[in-house]
Every structure is written in C-alpha cells, then in structure tokens.
Amino acid sequence: MRNIILSILGVILIIGSFFIAKNLIDNKSKPKPVVDKVVKTVYTDTVSNTTIPIIIPANGSLVAKQRVELYAEVQGVFKSGNKLFKPGQHYKKGETLIQIDASEYYASVQSAKSNLYNTIAAIMPDLRLDFPNMFQKWQNYLNSFDLNKTTPTLPKMTSDKENYFITGRGIVSSYYTVKNLEQRLAKYNMSAPFDGILTEALTTEGALIRSGQKLGEYIDPSVYEMEIALSKSYASLLKVNEEVELQNIEHTEKYKGKISRVNGSIDAATQTITAFIEVKNEQLKEGMYLEANLNAKEEPNAIEINRNLLLDDNKIFIVKDNVLDIMAVKPVFFSETTVVLKNIPNGTIILNKPVIGAYSGMLVKPFTENPTTTKDN
Template sequence: MNRKLVIVASVVLIVALSFIGMNGLKSLKKQPKKDVNRKKVPFVKVEQVVYKSISTPIVEKGRLLSNLEVNLSSEVSGRIVEVGVPLKVGQRFKKGDLLLHIYDQDARMDLQAQKSKFLNKLAQSLPDIRIDYTDRFDAWMDFFNAIKLDENLPALPEINSGKEKVFLASRNILGDYYAIKSSELKLSKYRIYAPFNGSYVQVNTQVGAVAGMGSKLASIIESKRLELQVPVDSEDIKWLHIGDQVDILSSEGDQVASGKLLRKSEFVDEGTQSIAVFVGLNRNSSQLYQGQYLTAKFQGKQIKNAMEIPRNAVFRSNRVFVVEKGLLKEKQISVIKRNENSLIFNGLAEGDILVTSVPVKAAENMKVQFLKN
C-alpha cells in the first residue's frame, strides 16, 4: 500500500515539475512590442511635368454609304416589260443600260398618228408658202422631207418675218409642232436608263406589274463612289477641318483606304449628342461595300506646350495632386482635350511631380511615397 502511494506521488510530482518548467521557458521568450502609433505610408505613381507638342488623333467608327443614291420613280403608267438587266436587289449594271421599260406601244402609235396629221397639214401649206413666201419655200420643203415617223421631229426652220409667223399660227403649225415635241418627251419617260455604274439596293416592283404614275419602283446606288459617315463627339468637332486627310481602317486595324473630310453636319444628333462628318474615299476598292462599318482615324492637329495623362489622374473635372516634400497638394489644371482614356492639359509648372494614380481616400497634405514612371 505504501509502495503504491509512493509511485502515485512520484508521478504527480514529475507532471507538476514539467508544467512549471514549460511556463518558465515561455516567460524567457521576449514578445515584440506593438507600435500602435506607426502608420503605413502609401506608394503612388507619379510623372514629372514636361510639356511638348502632342498630336490629337480622333478615332471613331463609321458606316460606308454611297455618295449617290437615286430612287427610280415612274412618270407614266403602264405594265413593266422585261429588259436585259434583271430587276433584282444586288444586280449590277453599267451606265447607259436600260433598267426599266414600261409598255409604250400604244403611246408610240399615237405619236406617229400625230406626226402623220402634221405632215398632212404641212403638205397642204407648202403651196401657199411657195407663192407668198418664195424665199422660205426651200427651208420648209427641207423640213418636210426631214420628218421621219419613227424619229423625233427636226428643229423648225427659223421664222424671218411677222407675216410668216402669222401664217404659221393661223394654220396651227406651231401648236401642232410643240404638241408632238411634248409627246416625244413623254414617250422617252417609258424607258429609264442607268445614269452611272451601280447596283440595285431596293426593288419595289417586278416584271409584269403595273407601274402607277409617281410610284417608287426601285433604288440604285453608284457602287464605287463611297463615303464614310462618322459620328464625332460634339466636343471634338472643333479639331476637325474640311480637307483633313483621314486614314480608313478595318476592324483588325489595317489601313484599307485613305480619304478626305468632305463636310460636317451643322446639327447635333439628339440621341447620341454627336455630329456626323463625311469622309470621301480616295481609292476605290472592290472589297469595300455600302453598309460596311470601318474606323476613321482623323489626324486632328498638334497641341503645343501640353502633356497627356490618364483620365483617372484627374478628379472634380480639373483637379490633380502633386507631391511636395512627401505630401499631397491639390492643384488646378487647364484641360485642353479629353480622349477616351487620357486627357491633354497644361497649367502646372514644369518639373512638378504629378500623381498619375490617386490613392484611396487621398487628401490634401497626406503623406505619400512615390514611384516615378
């Protein structure tokens, strides 16, 4: 019994001594002192203010349009007959091709009947002209012989006297002549010829349909004379001038053509607050089509004594921070031009240390460290 008590007491003593020893070793280890007054000084990116001449290119996307688009309308009524150029959207044609033909046989026959009556009246008048206006007979006889039923009337002989005019008016020769000329003009409206090389962009009728007077039949464009319509921010329009050279870029950024600024709109689009400008392309290309979207790079102009910085370096429209003796100081700048991601300015002294990356909760006299870009 005494032996068991001795063993238990020995174990308890060993455990107690071990615990005391461990606490003693912990107390020997020095704990680092916390510096509650120490503050972390933030780093900021800066640039030294240096002024130079800066180019101000303006890059905007636009849509290609034909420089010339014409709506074909009917000035007469009748059935549309087939011609050599198919009446289909996208169909190409050459200048002078017959695009539309409205059935005109009845109008043509009426015109020939008018000419026949006119010839009859002239034939009846020639004997009187030979007697009363002997010196004018040859001229009128030549005019009579020159008239062809299937051709336009030749020009009237020159009237040399008042008596001759009275004679012609009394026989209504002048009235009949100009009535026929009017019918000839009307007959020409039954056929519409291509005024340029181009293609159909819209077709509102088909062969066999009846065209009404004044109805829109189709729309055509001149394929090669294209211009780029580009919306430009109203604040940037002052940098663009008529005649400026423009680079035309594809969606991949490759230059596909060059152009010249032709005109600027004098109104602002209400929806986008932009002003449309139009660029004429200098080089025709079969790879460019109406409706295609391309990028226009305007050269703008050189701005002297200026500097370009990121837009996020500026706050409250025209305020920046500079570093003076390790402290932030707020200063005002003069903004010359705002780009999508940058800003061009002056107004600071050259050599100032300008903060280009403003820290969170930045304030006047805040202590900072800087990394110079």
C-alpha cells in the same frame, strides 16, 4: 436556512465584484498598441511638355455619294430585259434599267407626228406661191422628217409674216404637242445614269407598274460618304479636303478619307455641326459602320493623361518629397479616355495611376519602374 443561503450568495457576489473590478483596472493600465504607418507605393511620371495633336473621334455609317431612288412616271407592264431586275445587279452608264411596255402610247405619238407632217405638207403649195424665199428651208425640214426618229426642231422663222402664217396653221402648237408626247414616251425606258449597282428592287418583270410607284434604289459603289455630327466648339477646326483616318469597328482595317463638305449651320436642338467624310475603297459597302479620327489641331506645351487622374475641380495629384499634393491645371481637350492639360511645369512628378483613398499630405513611395508613360508626341 433561508437566511444562510442569502448570506452565502451575498458573499459570492461581493467576491465576484472584487475580481471584475481588479480585471478592469489591470486592462486600463495596459499601453495601447502602436499602429505602424502604411506608406503606399504609387506609379509616377515626370512631366515633359510637348505638342499634343488634338484628335476628334467620330463615327457613322456609309452612304453612297451617288444614289438614285427609282420611281415610275408612267403606267404599264414591266418588260423583261437583258438583265434581271434584282438587287446586286451591275449596270453600265446608259444601259437600260427598266423597260415598260409602251406599244399603245407609242402608237399615239406616231399619230401625232404624222398629223404634224401632214399639216406642214399641206402648206407647201402656199409657201411656194406666197413665200418663195422660205419654201426651200421648209422643204428641207420635210425631207429630214422621219417618223421613226425624234422630231427635228422647226426651222427658224425670220419674219413676222412667216411667223403669222405658220402659227396660224397650228403648226407650232402641233410641234410642241408632239415634243411633249415624245418626252413622256422616253419615260417608258429608264437608263442607268452612271456605272453602278442595284441595291433594292421592289418589282419584278411582268408586273403592272403604276405612276408614282417606287421601283428600287440604284447607287455608285465606288465612292461613299459618312455623315458625322460634332460639337459646335469644333466648327472652326473642320477644314474641307483635310485627310481623315477611318477604321472599322473591329479595328482590323483602316481607310483614308477626306472631309468633302461641312454644313454651314448648327443644329439648334443638339448644338452640333454636321460634316461629311468622303472615302473610296473597293472593300467598303453601303451601311458599313466606321469610326473616324479627325486631326483638328495641335496644342503646344501640353501633356495628355488618363481622365481618371483629373479631379472634379480641375486639379491633379503631384508628388513632392514623397508626399501627395494637389495642383490646379487647365484642361483644353477631353477624349473618351484621356485629357489634354496645360499649365504644368516641366519636371513635375505626377501620379500615373489613380490611388484609392488619396489625399493631400499622404505619404507615398514612388515606384522606381514606370509601367506606363504620359502620352507625348
């Protein structure tokens, strides 16, 4: 029985092997399917060389051209004035910004001025007797002396005798002591150096002010500057007083400015050069972030294309007889999204949009309608 079963299995295995071999032979004899060649449709553009303006983008924040950090040079109590010392407060030129109580120091100044007056008055009898020709000018000086006004300048001494006499009485040293005290007394009142606005206030009325303490910041809101850092390769292209177009980061407002200053040295660490753009506009505020476009120069016989069309080895794809080819080009300027190229003959057909998997020799079909054009001037 066992031998019969093994014989039947052997016959079945032989028959199955026969059919499998026949099926493999039949499949091998079938012709391979023909794969149709796919011709990609590409967007192209015809080169027409022209003059391309080289525009250098830059950005930065605005800082007031005239700004003053207010520091106290004397000590005392901050007195209330006609205007509150608060951020946003406007002042006219010469208007009092800060007034510190100087009553005690004022008394010492008046005392020193009184001593000077008394010293000069004490020598008048001697001047009348010994220097009668000099008496009158010193008498006129005493007549013009007012304790409530700034001490007038001492009369000019015309001879050595007069100089020795006046100096020997200690009048010259007393005079300069008084002038020094008056200079310090003036520091108790801080006036606005120009029409402007207070942007920072670090103290309030009634507070004790200490010498060296920062009190705030004051700016002129009519003129601003924007500092920009550019590559050293653009150093020769920057020109003072050249107009610059600026815009806010939302690209909703545009402003006109000009290059006011260019730094004479290059930053050794970053290899950049610093320039300053001056701009005037009532809508601008300190700290605003703006973008600038500097017209550096114009490049003749060039075209401008998207950067993603330029290959790594400074080559681009061109189309010849519906076949892609590669041409070497000369990039002369790169922006964030575009590149300016030279050495491309007029009439050359180039790709206008990148093609995935493109290679030299690839069959293509140019699209008849051109959705975008090469940026020409």
